[in-house]
Amino acid sequence: MDILNGILVKPFADMAAAPDFLLQVLWEGLVGGVLYALIALGFVLIYKSSRIFNFAQGIMVVFAALTLVGLYEKGLPAFIALPLTLVVMLVLAMTIERVVLRPLVNQPDIILFMATIGITLFLIGFGELIFGGENKVMITEQLMIPTGSFVFELFGGFVSIEQKDLTAVVGAVLLVAGLLVFLNKSKIGRAIRALGDDHQAALSVGISLSTIWVIVWFIAGVIALATGIVWGARAGVSFALEVIAFKALPVLMLGGLESVMGAIIGGLAIGILEKVFEIYWGQPLLGGNTEAWFAYMLALLVLLFRPQGLFGEKIIERV
Amino acid sequence: MFYPTAGQFKTSYQADHALFPVRQDAILLGVIAVLAFVVFPLTANEFTFRALLIPVLIYSLAALGLNILTGYAGQLSLGTGAFMGVGAYACYKLVSIFPEMNIVVAIALSGFFSAAIGVIFGLPSLRIKGFYLAIATLAAQFFLVWLFQKWGWLYNYNASGAIQVPNIDLFGITVAGPRATAVAQYYFVLCTVCVITLFAINITRGRIGRMWKAVRDMDIAAELVGINLMRAKLTAFFVSSYIVGIAGALFVFLWRGAAEANLFDIPLSFRVLFIAIIGGLGSVLGNYLGAILIVALPVIISTVPEAFGLPIGSATVEHLNVMIIGALIITFLIVEPHGLARFWAVIREKFILWPFPH
Numbered sequence: 001m002d003i004l005n006g007i008l009v010k011p012f013a014d015m016a017a018a019p020d021f022l023l024q025v026l027w028e029g030l031v032g033g034v035l036y037a038l039i040a041l042g043f044v045l046i047y048k049s050s051r052i053f054n055f056a057q058g059i060m061v062v063f064a065a066l067t068l069v070g071l072y073e074k075g076l077p078a079f080i081a082l083p084l085t086l087v088v089m090l091v092l093a094m095t096i097e098r099v100v101l102r103p104l105v106n107q108p109d110i111i112l113f114m115a116t117i118g119i120t121l122f123l124i125g126f127g128e129l130i131f132g133g134e135n136k137v138m139i140t141e142q143l144m145i146p147t148g149s150f151v152f153e154l155f156g157g158f159v160s161i162e163q164k165d166l167t168a169v170v171g172a173v174l175l176v177a178g179l180l181v182f183l184n185k186s187k188i189g190r191a192i193r194a195l196g197d198d199h200q201a202a203l204s205v206g207i208s209l210s211t212i213w214v215i216v217w218f219i220a221g222v223i224a225l226a227t228g229i230v231w232g233a234r235a236g237v238s239f240a241l242e243v244i245a246f247k248a249l250p251v252l253m254l255g256g257l258e259s260v261m262g263a264i265i266g267g268l269a270i271g272i273l274e275k276v277f278e279i280y281w282g283q284p285l286l287g288g289n290t291e292a293w294f295a296y297m298l299a300l301l302v303l304l305f306r307p308q309g310l311f312g313e314k315i316i317e318r319v
Numbered sequence: 320m321f322y323p324t325a326g327q328f329k330t331s332y333q334a335d336h337a338l339f340p341v342r343q344d345a346i347l348l349g350v351i352a353v354l355a356f357v358v359f360p361l362t363a364n365e366f367t368f369r370a371l372l373i374p375v376l377i378y379s380l381a382a383l384g385l386n387i388l389t390g391y392a393g394q395l396s397l398g399t400g401a402f403m404g405v406g407a408y409a410c411y412k413l414v415s416i417f418p419e420m421n422i423v424v425a426i427a428l429s430g431f432f433s434a435a436i437g438v439i440f441g442l443p444s445l446r447i448k449g450f451y452l453a454i455a456t457l458a459a460q461f462f463l464v465w466l467f468q469k470w471g472w473l474y475n476y477n478a479s480g481a482i483q484v485p486n487i488d489l490f491g492i493t494v495a496g497p498r499a500t501a502v503a504q505y506y507f508v509l510c511t512v513c514v515i516t517l518f519a520i521n522i523t524r525g526r527i528g529r530m531w532k533a534v535r536d537m538d539i540a541a542e543l544v545g546i547n548l549m550r551a552k553l554t555a556f557f558v559s560s561y562i563v564g565i566a567g568a569l570f571v572f573l574w575r576g577a578a579e580a581n582l583f584d585i586p587l588s589f590r591v592l593f594i595a596i597i598g599g600l601g602s603v604l605g606n607y608l609g610a611i612l613i614v615a616l617p618v619i620i621s622t623v624p625e626a627f628g629l630p631i632g633s634a635t636v637e638h639l640n641v642m643i644i645g646a647l648i649i650t651f652l653i654v655e656p657h658g659l660a661r662f663w664a665v666i667r668e669k670f671i672l673w674p675f676p677h
Contacts, residue, residue, distance in 0.1 A: 053450050103653040109450070110395060111656045114596050117589060118648035125642030129635065246457070246585070253454045287469045296458035303447050303454065 011280035024160070025279050026272060031165045031234075033271020034172045038227040039248035040255065040263035041176065042220040047257050048196040049216045050101070053109065055116040058245020059123045060221055064089055065228030065237045070131045072139050081139075089221030090214075097213045105209075124239060135238040168230040175226055176264060179219070183260070192216060196258070250299035256309030266310065270295045322670035338520070355509060360502055368501035369574070370618055376508045377569050379610035382594040383519055383603065384562030389592075390600035391523055392555030393535030394444050398456035399563055399591040401463035404583030405433035406564025407571040408473050411482045415475055422487045422494060426511070426568045430561040436463070437560025444552050448538075460585060467580035481579040484572050495572045504573045511569060515562055520603050522558065531555050535601075563591075597651050599658025608659035616644060 039057055046054040067088050071081040100115050183189035194202040195212050203209060231241060251270050255262025274294040282290030308314060322343050329335040339345040359372060385399050409432035413425045440459040444452050467473060474482050486496030493499045494507045522528055533541040534551045542548050571578045590613065598609025620640050655662050 100649055100653075104656075107652075107656050110389075110596070110600075111652055113450075114593070115649050115652050117593075118645045118652065121645030121648065122642050123645070125638045125640070125645060129638040129642065246461075249454060249457060253451055257450065289465060289469070292465045293458060293461040296454060296461055300443060300455050300458045303451055304443060307447050307451060309451070 007281070007285065010284075014280060025275055027161060027165075029272035029275030030268065031168060031271070032275060033268040034169050035227060035231055035244065035267075036247050036251045036271050037264045037267025038172055038175070038223055038230070039244060040251040040267050041179070041260065042223040042227075043248055043252050044255075044257065044260055044263045045179075045192075045216055045223075046220050047252075048260075049192045050195070050213055051109065051112075052101070052116065053113045053257075054220070055113060055245065056096075056119040056123065057220060057224065057248065058242045059120045059127075060089075060092075060224035061228045061231065061244065062237070062239055062241045063092070063123050063127050064221060064225035065232045065241070066127050066131045066136065068225065068229070069136045069139060069232070069237050073136075078139055085225060086222065089225060090218050093214050093217035093221055096217055097210055101213060102210060120242075124242070128239070135236045136232075137236055164230075164233045168233070171226065171230065175223070176260075179223075180260065188212070188215060247295060250295040253299040253309055254295075254302055256311040259309070259311035262309060262311030270298065273298060322667060322673075324671055356506075360505060363505075365501050368505050371615060373501070373505055373508055373574050375607075375610045375614045376505075376512045377566055377574055378591065378594055378614055379606045380512050380515060380569065381563055381566035381591045382598060382606040382610060383516065384559045384564075384566060385591050386595045386598075386600060386602070386606055387519065387523065387531075387562065388555050388559035389595060390602065391528060391535060392531040392552060392559075393538075394441070394552060394555060395449065395453045396456040396559075397453050397585070397588055397592065398440065398458075398460035398463075400583045400585060400587035401460040402433045402437055402560050402563045403567025403570055403587065403591075404463060404467055404578075404580070405436050405560075406430060406567030407578055407583070408467060408482065409433065409564070410568035410572060411484075412473065414485065414487065418485075422489050422572070426565055426572070429568045430564040433564025433567065434557045434561040437556045437563070438553055441553055441556030441560075444556070445549055457585075460588060464580050464584055467583065479579075481577055482571065483577050487572075495576075497576065499573075508569055508573050511565070515565065516603065519562065523603065527551075527554060532601075593648060597648065597658055599660030602658065602660035604663065605658045605660030608663065612659065613644075616647070 039061065042057040042060070043054055046052055046057070064085060068081055068085045071084055072078060076084065096119060100119060101112075104112055104115055183193060191202070191207045191212055192215070194205075194207060195209070199209070228237070228241070231244065235241070247270075248267075251263060251266040253266075254270060255264075255266030274291050277294050278288070278291050282288055282294070302310065324341050324343070327340075327342055329340065334340070339348070359367075363372060381399060381403060384402075385396060388394050388396050406429045410425050410429035413420060413428060414422070417425075436459070440455060443455040447455060468480065474480055477483075484496050486493055486498045488494070489507070492503050494503050523531070530541075530546050530551045531554075533544070533546055534548060534555075538548060541551070567583070575582070594609035594613050595606060596609075597612060598605030598607070617640050620643055621636050651659075
């Protein structure tokens, strides 16, 4: 009975007893979820346009953030370091397309997946070689991100919202909105979607595969930079950031590999649910740190009922 | 010329289906066996055993297990490290609950634990396919490593949270623990690997292996010709996890000597996956070639600057190492996506035909 009480009754009683704390937990989860959604978005874009399961998205986040901070430490002002980082990401995208992807066109999915793991290892070594492996501080103030926090008094307690988190959420919403407009309205966006639907048909109407791939990887790089800035402002810039790539995978599965909407909703859902589960069930009952696996178990559970994820394209099998 | 297969006629069905239908293959294997059983133990020193020979054997065993699942049955798995962990922790618990138990029996039994866990996490494969399935195995990876950390019973409530291998004797010779010699451990691992390889070759050649291959090539078509998908996939998970579990037990008991939970974390899984893919999916030989490459490469790279007297710090070497391995993986995938096993097949073909081009 004690166990049942601990699972079914006590967490909800706790939630009702301290609604301000619950709100705080939800907010923290939401911010985490926005970051997962951003990383998942980078995955989805690349998967949609080239059917490559890009494992390197996580290290691209680290690499972009490191480049930005590294350039700043070299003495460049922030407003020059930022565009220069974008140039670096563009060069990276072009290199990856030329050196890795072009020779591997038409290989099975798993080979391309392994190649992106190769890219990951290469970038880890390269990044550590150039910028050093130690933890760095994100140049939050130089990028004019506010750092204070708002405190709201609610339900007899208080909820504190950090301004940089708020900036992150607003920034992410703007980025996603811009991306959706770009994908749906612009010529290049339509070319990307066409390529995602059918490679051969897209090629035959004159869409250049390699150009689009460079553009897509560059966009993924820009998203990586945004994610890196936001996450770096919260937790510092280090190679430990790379593990958030693993958090984006269940987000993708939950939302469906092809769906931009799915990545966003999946990210937010996992961010919030894993935080709530950790605070109310994980820590009291399971000894904590359940965030390591909760997202995967949730995704697994959803997949058992919907094998293509919540918003993925229906898998049609033909013999 | 070097590999004349002409004139070796098969007069019976049995002879055609022998393990080595070509005489030269058997001779080559004999040479390798002599090298492994006699020459290496006589010439190798402690460092070579611990840094090269034993890890190559253990990693190739783990890759063999993964290859059965991914290469033969077509089910992508990213949770190999955790299944190795299950084997290691099961073996540790067996040895600490029954100290009298023979180590061979303990290792053989510990495989069944990881096989059972493997089948449980393999159940979603009946509904989920491809990369979506990889998530199911990643769930196993993260959940099991978390469990290794949090469940004190598994490591006998040690303060350190790590498992320590005690001294274990087999026929009067210490094979595991701090007192064991590297030669004894090498022979133990080598014998285990040989037995399991023989088993794996035969199971992949037989009815079950063909069933797996049919499922890998197209599962719906396989179902239509009367293959029970559930049985095929779950036996693949069972056999694969069993071998991987044994590799895990050897990994800790015969090589590392001690292990913490995070040893079985995702880098280990990827390492084994690299070996299987660079070696060649759907081949037994490839695992050994891949393991030799992946294990030997860092050792070689770290000795190169010393040999040339270049003044490079050890941290820099480490970073260069990671970089070079990443670049090499990409290069290998581009040059020969079917792995080193295919590479060997091409060379062998050339030898047979030499000096003629066709």
